[in-house]
Amino acid sequence: MTLFEELKWRGLIDNVTSPDLEEKLNQGGMTFYIGTDPTADSMHIGHFSSLLTAKRLADHGHHPLMLVGGATGFIGDPKASGERNMLTKETLEHNFHALHEQIERVFGFEMVNNLDWTKDITVIDFLRDYGKYFNVNYMINKETVKRRLESGISYTEFSYMILQSLDFLHLYEEKNCTLQIGGQDQWGNITSGLELIRKKHGNDVECYGLTMPLITKADGTKFGKSESGTVWLDAKKTSPYEMYQFLVNSEDAKVIEYLKRFTFLDKEEIDRLEECVAQEPHLREAQKALAREVVTFLHGSAAYETALKITNALFKGNIRDLNADEQRDALNSMEKRSLQEPMDLASMLVTTKIASSKREAREWIKSGSIQINGERVKEETLMIDPSHVLVDDMILVKRGKRNYYVVSLTRETE
Structure with a gap:
């Protein structure tokens, strides 16, 4: 397969701005960029x-630029649910450095920061040199703007499109960047950047989105939310x-799609794993392959082996075979129930709402x-008292084969 054919097979192409891009991608040698704003300290x-x-x-021979938006992060890309909360300069700076380190370590991309070329632009310069090229209609x-018109959108977020367009223009002029890639929700921003480049440099410019x-x-x-919240790439935020566990529990209906995109x-x-899903879905071979590939890519083989060790220990009921850090890792990922004081097992199951009644608890x-x-x-x-605490203040309760709970004993005996 050519590169373009592979991208299509993997389901990675939503739209392109020109059919000419296919040949350009297959040839290699383009400088392109992908961007993100430092709204958090991890991807x-x-x-x-x-x-x-x-x-x-x-x-395939193209040169990537990873743009972390030190400037656009101050503004915020319009989202459908409403205005973003404005982040402080200190928070944005912390997030920027965290993302810079993470992306450089994991992917090794050349990093750029749009604050470098926007911080000295005056209001007059912004309106005359860039705003003049954007028709309000x-x-x-x-x-990105239309979906907010009914609920309202501030001029600040309305102007985000201009700032991002300025990024594409600057990278084209300074680094010969001729391609921007992004999620399908970025189509409007990407095409606006292309329009700005053409208005500044002529319609025959070969730039793409x-x-x-x-x-x-x-x-x-x-996709990307677990019971405990967002699944982060930073091991300190999501182990x-x-x-x-998040990946190995992927739905049968989606796991092949995820394998194509994430590995x-x-x-x-x-294709072999797709056959396994069809013939022996209970083995979850595709899900295990997905989890193995992603965890190993991001965190290394040792981290994958530890994840597998914890998984197997829980499955076999051998939680005590794990060291304290591994036990903590396992328990922190589970649903937690609070217990304020020691009590008998049946009462504990009811108090923590693991069981709906004393009768049900006794039967179990x-x-x-x-x-x-x-x-x-x-x-x-x-x-059930502090003597049952496994690590920190946590006690592991298992009901049946698959139901795990962590009971947190928050107050010790008088």
Whole structure:
């Protein structure tokens, strides 16, 4: 397959600004950029596919520029739900340096910051040299603005399109950057940048835009949220074990799509895994491959092996075989229930709402369905107290084969 054919097969092309881009991509040698604003101090799993697309282009001989928007971060890209909260200069600076380190370490891309070329632009310069090229009717018909017209949009966020267009213009002029890539929600901003370049340098300029489809779950909702929140690429915010669990629980209906977008596995291997999903979905071989590839790429093989060790220990009920850090990692990823004081097992199950009634709790205990820290318990009068704390203030409760809970004993015995 050519590069363009592979991108299409992997489902990574939503739209392109010109059919000529196909040949350009296949030839290699383009300088392109992908951008993100420092709204957090880590990228998340939703960014990962876009970054991998940039790496696929880099591996084919193109030169990537990673723009972290030190300037556009002050403004905020309009979102459908309403105005963004303005971040402080200190927060943006912290986030910028964190993202710079993360992206450079994981991907090795050349980094650029749009604050470098916008911080000295005066209001008059902005209006005369750039704003003059933007028709208001054109701007309000862009999807990112149109979806906010009824609820209202500030001039600050309305002007974001101009700032991002200025980025493409600057990188074209200073680094011969002729391609911008981004998610499909960036189509309006990308095409606006192309228009600005053409108005400044003529219609025969060879510059392009490419957007990638947003990644969703089977129900159409946004991909990248676990029960505990956003799945981050930073191991301190989402541990390799938590990421492994998130990915290994991917839906059968979506896992092949995720394998195409999130891994470098070839077509032959992904076709084999697709057959496994169809014939033996209970083995979850495709999900395990997805989790292995992503965790290893981001955090290394040792982190993947630790994630696998924790997973296997929990499955076999051998939580005590893990060291304290591994136990903490496992328990922090689970749903937590608070227990204010020691009490008998049956009462604890009801108080923490693991069981709906004392009768249900007693039935579970009697049938051997309840485990405490990996050990089956059949005594409903067993006192759950600080002696049962596994690590920190946490006690692991398992019901049946798949239901795990962490009970946090927040107050010790008088």
